[in-house]
Amino acid sequence: MTKKVKDEILHDHNQDGIDRRGFLKCMAWAGTGALCVMQGGVLKSYGLSRLSDLGASAAAAGELSFVQISDSHMGFSKPANPDVAGTLKAAVDKINGLSNAPEFLLHTGDISHLSKPEEFDTVDQILKATGKEVFFVPGEHDVLNDDGAQFRERYGKGAKGAGWYSFEKKGVHFIGLVNVMNLKAGGLGTLGHEQLEWLEDDVKHLKSSTPIVVFAHIPLWTVYPEWGWGTEDSAQALAYLKKFGSVTVLNGHIHQTMQKVEGNVTFHTAASTAFPQPQPGKADSPGPMKVPAEQLRSILGITDVNYVRGQQALAVVDSSLA
Amino acid sequence: MSAAREHRATNSTDKNRKEIRIMRRRVWILVLAAPIVLAAAQLVRDSRGFTASAAKAPTSGAEVKIDNFSFGPTALTVAAGTTVTWTNRDDIPHTVVSEDKVFKSKVLDTDEKFSFVFTKPGTYGYFCSVHPKMTGKVVVQ
Numbered sequence: 001m002t003k004k005v006k007d008e009i010l011h012d013h014n015q016d017g018i019d020r021r022g023f024l025k026c027m028a029w030a031g032t033g034a035l036c037v038m039q040g041g042v043l044k045s046y047g048l049s050r051l052s053d054l055g056a057s058a059a060a061a062g063e064l065s066f067v068q069i070s071d072s073h074m075g076f077s078k079p080a081n082p083d084v085a086g087t088l089k090a091a092v093d094k095i096n097g098l099s100n101a102p103e104f105l106l107h108t109g110d111i112s113h114l115s116k117p118e119e120f121d122t123v124d125q126i127l128k129a130t131g132k133e134v135f136f137v138p139g140e141h142d143v144l145n146d147d148g149a150q151f152r153e154r155y156g157k158g159a160k161g162a163g164w165y166s167f168e169k170k171g172v173h174f175i176g177l178v179n180v181m182n183l184k185a186g187g188l189g190t191l192g193h194e195q196l197e198w199l200e201d202d203v204k205h206l207k208s209s210t211p212i213v214v215f216a217h218i219p220l221w222t223v224y225p226e227w228g229w230g231t232e233d234s235a236q237a238l239a240y241l242k243k244f245g246s247v248t249v250l251n252g253h254i255h256q257t258m259q260k261v262e263g264n265v266t267f268h269t270a271a272s273t274a275f276p277q278p279q280p281g282k283a284d285s286p287g288p289m290k291v292p293a294e295q296l297r298s299i300l301g302i303t304d305v306n307y308v309r310g311q312q313a314l315a316v317v318d319s320s321l322a
Numbered sequence: 323m324s325a326a327r328e329h330r331a332t333n334s335t336d337k338n339r340k341e342i343r344i345m346r347r348r349v350w351i352l353v354l355a356a357p358i359v360l361a362a363a364q365l366v367r368d369s370r371g372f373t374a375s376a377a378k379a380p381t382s383g384a385e386v387k388i389d390n391f392s393f394g395p396t397a398l399t400v401a402a403g404t405t406v407t408w409t410n411r412d413d414i415p416h417t418v419v420s421e422d423k424v425f426k427s428k429v430l431d432t433d434e435k436f437s438f439v440f441t442k443p444g445t446y447g448y449f450c451s452v453h454p455k456m457t458g459k460v461v462v463q
């Protein structure tokens with residue numbers, strides 16, 4: 001993997017001489033979602049499937065906690081997972097079982113499999129059981145056939161352009177970006193000029209001490225361009241966030257957890273609630289991994305934790321916190 | 323018409339009035355007739371175009387399979403008039419979209435098909451708009 005991953009979008013923000021090989025990289029299958037806790041302006045992420053092992057103290061202290069879920073692919077019914085509603089419900093059960101209730105949920109796209117109204121309806125219905133506000137960004141499966149009109153109608157009211165927006169929660173600035181529209185032949189995800197201009201304007205009035213959480217569907221770092229796992233113009237977006245001490249980027253799309261720390265920026269990808277995809281380059285194509293039914297939920301069952309502090313690249317991964 | 327009105331205002335004899343009435347009528351006939359003549363010409367053109375394309379009715383068919391996030395064959399060469407049919411054999415939905423916006427399928431779920439008749443020679447690059455790394459081309463001779 002290290003040979004093929006290109007890190008052209010990432011920079012040594014600290015000028016601390018750590019090159020990309022020095023950055024901590026970790027990949028693991030992950031579970032049904034991630035609980036994110038902001039502590040002292042630094043985001044920690046806990047795999048939901050392991051939270052029951054962590055005990056009540058694990059996620060107790062923090063100014064803000066929320067849950068990220070991703071890639072529900074409602075409507076998918078093929079081998080690997082013929083019951084994507086069931087696994088999403090399992091994620092909701094985990095969320096509802098948290099001793100420290102999250103303030104809200106982020107869904108990082110591919111809510112539906114084929115952009116069908118009934119698929120969105122089902123997800124909405126299942127997520128309603130959390131009783132929490134849910135913030136969405138679209139995946140490419142949510143904007144099929146209609147250039148995202150239905151997505152914007154359902155989830156993008158008050159959003160700009162193709163559905164990007166920002167909001168504040170307890171001093172943390174959240175930015176939802178859209179990188180699944182107007183994709184070009186042979187290309188990666190795209191943010192586009194209009195959205196980048198908006199982003200520059202959106203963050204320029206913020207103090208550099210403001211913790212920033214960016215969420216978008218396709219990774220904003222180049223995970224594996226051969227499979228389209230990256231965003232063409234993410235470098236520009238990250239350049240606008242250089243001044244901030246704590247930046248967390250949450251993505252989905254690749255159906256596995258992966259983390260990378262680069263200076264002030266921590267990148268996470270979340271697992272799918274529906275089905276796993278292979279590790280970069282480990283299969284002929286990024287199609288769904290078919291695993292025996294009895295193994296599916298266990299394969300979606302490993303967690304990881306990431307921790308970045310201040311201006312130094314510092315990561316703790318897969319800490320048990322027990 | 324306004325010229326005719328001015329003419330009447332400055333020359334008020336009966337003869338002039340009669341001439342003016344005739345002029346008005348001719349102008350009206352022109353105004354009314356013009357669209358009819360144009361429409362008739364358009365009809366002739368349309369029927370010719372229809373005849374031409376009917377003569378070039380599809381002569382054969384060709385297949386492209388979508389498998390493992392790729393189009394096969396990646397490059398397909400066909401004669402003008404060929405119908406090309408794409409079939410999605412993946413577990414994941416794909417689309418078939420011309421780079422030059424000549425054709426564009428709806429999203430194709432597993433085993434769904436999309437067909438397009440290539441009447442004009444040329445090279446048609448296309449891709450999957452959901453997974454843009456998937457590209458292919460059809461060369462029409």
